[in-house]
Amino acid sequence: MIGRLNHVAIAVKDIAAATALYRDTMGASVSEAVEQPAHGVTTVFINLPNTKIELLEPLGENSPIAKFLERNADGGIHHICYEVDDILAARDRLKAAGSRVLGDGEPKIGAHGKPVLFLHPKDFNGTLVELEQA
Numbered sequence: 001m002i003g004r005l006n007h008v009a010i011a012v013k014d015i016a017a018a019t020a021l022y023r024d025t026m027g028a029s030v031s032e033a034v035e036q037p038a039h040g041v042t043t044v045f046i047n048l049p050n051t052k053i054e055l056l057e058p059l060g061e062n063s064p065i066a067k068f069l070e071r072n073a074d075g076g077i078h079h080i081c082y083e084v085d086d087i088l089a090a091r092d093r094l095k096a097a098g099s100r101v102l103g104d105g106e107p108k109i110g111a112h113g114k115p116v117l118f119l120h121p122k123d124f125n126g127t128l129v130e131l132e133q134a
């Protein structure tokens with residue numbers, strides 16, 4: 001069911017500094033910072049030859065990454081995102097298997113303009129999983 005690795009997300013307190021680190025020190029190609037108010041984060045994508053790194057900085061008062069950054073003061077790997085062909089079919093299969101789909105269970109439009117869903121980290125070996133429709 002799951003396909004390509006779309007991105008690995010890293011939560012950071014200072015996205016400008018993290019972007020400069022990847023661009024200037026690591027020599028990577030980086031996107032502009034984009035506010036994602038529906039998700040409570042600002043994103044920057046680091047484009048690698050085989051996948052992407054998504055930098056996340058909290059946006060607004062109820063950011064879903066705020067507690068994570070309280071617990072991980074230096075930042076850290078926050079989630080991994082797999083592509084699926086049919087997100088509703090994937091959701092229903094996962095729910096039937098007992099996995100918890102976060103939020104109201106309905107896909108939101110993600111950073112790439114495509115539907116996304118999140119799965120509880122406690123159901124996936126301590127890793128928050130995002131699904132994005134390919």
Ligand SMILES: CC[C@@H](C(=O)O)C(=O)SCCNC(=O)CCNC(=O)[C@H](O)C(C)(C)COP(=O)(O)OP(=O)(O)OC[C@H]1O[C@@H](n2cnc3c(N)ncnc32)[C@H](O)[C@@H]1OP(=O)(O)O
Nearest residue numbers: 036039064067068078102110111112116118121126127128
């Ligand atoms: C830009 C759009 C999109 C894209 O297109 O790429 C994005 O990536 S948006 C990214 C941000 N959005 C989200 O993360 C949405 C889904 N997340 C959530 O609903 C919540 O963050 C959460 C995963 C339910 C966690 O909620 P929170 O209130 O922060 O923590 P809890 O105290 O409820 O945590 C319970 C339990 O889970 C552990 N945990 C929390 N976050 C993570 C994580 N990222 N990775 C691994 N484990 C995590 C936490 O430590 C708790 O464990 P215990 O202490 O053992 O109970």
Ligand SMILES: [Co+2]
Nearest residue numbers: 009054081130
């Ligand atoms: Co993501």
